Amino acid sequence: MNLRSGRLNLPNMLTLGRVAAIPVLVILMLFDSREAGFWAAVVFGLASLTDWLDGYLARKWEIVTVLGKFLDPLADKLLVMAALIMLIPMGRVPAWAVFLILAREITITGLRSIASSEGIVIAASDLGKFKTIFQMTAIPGLLLHYDYYWLFGLRWELFHVNMHNFGIFFFWVAFVMTMWSGGDYLVKFFRVISR
Known part of the structure; x- marks a missing residue:
């Protein structure tokens, strides 16, 4: 093979x-x-x-x-959305934010399909790539959730991390990037289509 x-x-x-x-x-x-x-x-x-x-x-x-x-x-989208949806009932992410992320993904995927059917390729922006990186950094933190000591289990405060706080910080960064990149894509889409 x-x-x-x-x-x-x-x-x-x-x-x-x-x-x-x-x-x-x-x-x-x-x-x-x-x-x-x-x-x-x-x-x-x-x-x-x-x-x-x-x-x-x-x-x-x-x-x-x-x-x-x-x-x-x-x-990528299925993996991220499955994790985020499962985090809602655990109380680790707000449902409204996950809904907006999901709505953005569906909207942009639909617009990409429309553009593609017209023979138009709108390249993914760096914003979208950064959005994915931040999402994939946030989710493991939110999954780990609890306090961890990251030096072989030694309970030194220097190596103590609350993983939920770590994850939620990157979640909100990813959320902002998601909305920003979605808006950027909409502008590009309508600019190209109007030609």
Whole structure:
């Protein structure tokens, strides 16, 4: 099997792995315990790393496929939205903010489809890329949630981090970036369409 060609090349398989991680993440989050949160953060973190790795390999090996272009952003959105929706009943993120993030994602995906059907490509902005990075930094913190001492368990205050505070800080940064990049995309879309 050649991992550099065909639909089931390695980057696409990594993307599919990210999709397959979603039910595992959701099941772990149903338990709402410190241990389950730790393993959910591990699953989310590994899945997030595949996002970087599949893009890196696709560029390095020059294997950009239609399936990959469709699946990669879809996998990112499904992973992030599954985690954020599951965090709502735990009381770790406000439902209204998750709704606005979800509405932004659906709106931009719809506009991208319209532009694409007209043969117009509106490139993803750096704002959108930063938004994804901040989301994927916030969510593990929100999953870990509790206080951790990050030097081999030694209870030194210097290495003490409340992971919920860490996660919620990056969540709000990601929220601002999400709304900002959504507005930026809307402006670009209407500017291009009006031509």
